[in-house]
Amino acid sequence: MDLLGFYPLFYVPHFGSAWLMGLTGAIHIMASHTSVGAALLFAFLAYKAQKENRTDLYDYMKRYGMFLLIFSYVIGSITGPGIWYTATAASPRGISALIHNFVWVWATEWVFFVYEVLGVFALIYFIDKIDRKTHLKLTYTFAIASVGTLALIIGIISFMMWPGTDAYYATGSASDAFFGINTFPHMFLRIGFMIMMSGIIGMIISSAMRKENKALSEELTQKMGWVSLLGGFVTVFFFMWYVNTLPLNALTLLGMQKDTIVMNRIILAILFSVYFSIAIIKPQWVTRTLAITMMLVIGIVGVWPGEKLRETMRKPWVAGQYVYSDQIIGRDVPGKGIKDETGRLSEKGLLKLDPWIPDRLRTITPENKLEVGKLLTRIACSNCHSLEKDGVYRPLMPLAGPMGEEGIKDYMKNVIGTGSIAYMPKISLPDEEYDAMAAYIASQAK
Structure with a gap:
């Protein structure tokens, strides 16, 4: 049988598979972005401590580093692989595309990451056991490793949005895939946010020192306010x-x-500008409770909506603008020997080409029509939609229900089947498969 290289279907009820990755990613970003921002902050603080003979800054760095070990390197190291695990389950052909394009880039990123993890332990352990110049050099290498990790992984993530150049499709080259037009603005955008996060976390540490050393606590809170303000400006610019x-x-x-996003970002920008200004002008007002609250606000109201938006904006693709979110290859990539599969699906259908369809469902009968429709709908739609009426993210049934069975089939055949919507995969199937899907969706939407 002539089959396509599909993988088994992974579906999370009520949420949809893609949003599990987004949720894991939001937690990971809070942790990982703090670590890179803190690496740059540590380089600045270590330089200042060594140049001005400020031993009190080493104590602050040690406290910050201990927090970093738990928050960034435990939580981050768990959720980092967690992203790729959930992404592999949700979009296996997408992850396969990344591996086939970037296997050596990814391997290099792991070398940087291992050094980064070892570096933060060494940085904290040796902070009062080696001379300050050596410690400063260690801090610099830690910062370089952290930024290196970011730079390498950003090229891969940016490719998930699009290569940014048609040259990639002809050459299949890793460099053409990596150096897209949005790679560098994406990287500097993230660096700005990382710097801001390092300041936000830094205020938690500095505010906790108030009982022991009020003057130092307020000085560092003020500095972290400036750091956060700088990071926020860089983020907005890029x-x-x-x-x-x-x-x-x-x-x-x-x-x-646009309206929702702009309003959300304006409110966040005003809120955090006021917060950073308070830290600069009245550092004594920044308590540990306030600092922790603001960290949670940026995570829940800033990072999570941002991750949802990023996941959404890639649609209908998951990698390189040739792998659709439903695993179908949607365009030729001559440089990789990859062929567009939409024509074959239009001719033969998913029931004939998906290797994971049970044999008893490969032929549609009146008895199994709804079961076949359910399976086809999950294969075609579940990466972007939740399929229950009370689904959380983009529930399909409330959208399709008012159309009725004939309206659903007509929409699938003449709109989705022709690829006329920029953000939806082209799903061109034989009439009988459209019939089964329309019958199932209409039965569930009632």
Whole structure:
């Protein structure tokens, strides 16, 4: 039998598979972005401590480093592989595309990451056991390893949005895939946010020192306010550049949510500008409770919506703008010997080409029509939609229900089947498979 290289279906009820990755990613970003920002902050503090003979700054760095070990390197090291685990389950052909394009880049990133993890332990352990110049050099190498890890992984993540150049499709080259037009604005956008996060976390540490050393606590809170303000400015500046490097499908989806996104970001910008200004002008007002609260606010109201937006904007693709979110290859990549599969699916259908379809469902009968429709709907739609009426993210049934069975089939065949919507995969199937899907969706939407 002529089969496509599909993988078994992974579906999370009520949420959809892709959003599990987004949730894991939001937690990971809080931890990992703090670690890279803190590495740059440590380099600055170690330089200042060595140059000005400020032994009190070493105590602050040690406290910060202990927090970093738990928050970033335990939580981050768990959720980092967790992202790729959930991504592999949700979009296995997408992850396969990343591995086939970036296997050596990824391997190099892990070398940097291992050094980074060892470096933070050494940085804290040797802080009062080696001379300050040696410790400063160790801090610099830790910062370089952290930024190196970021730079390498950003090239891979940016490719998930799009290669940014048509040259990649002809050459299949890792460099053409890595150096897209949005790689560098994406990287500097993240560096800005990382610097801001290092300041936000830094205020938690400095505010906790108030009973022991009030003057030092307020000085460091003030410095962290400036650090956060700088990071926030860099984030906003490079976000505007980043938006101008997005592909059409991403811009279309961004435009659909523009009002909500702009309002959310304006409120956040005002709130945190006031917070950072208070830290600079009245550092004594920043308590540990306030600092922890603001960290949670940036995570829940800032990072999580941002991760949802990033997951959304890539649609209908998951990698390189040739792997659709439903695992189907949607365009030719001559440089990789990859062929567009949409034509074969239109001719033969999923029931004939997906190797994981049970044999008893490969032929549609009146008895199994709804069961086949359910399976086909999950394969075609579940990476972007939750399929229950009370689904949390983009529930399909409330959207499709008012159309009725004939309306659903017509929409699938003449809209989705022709690929006329920029943010939805082209799903062109034989009539009988559309019939089964429409019958199932209509039965569930009632």
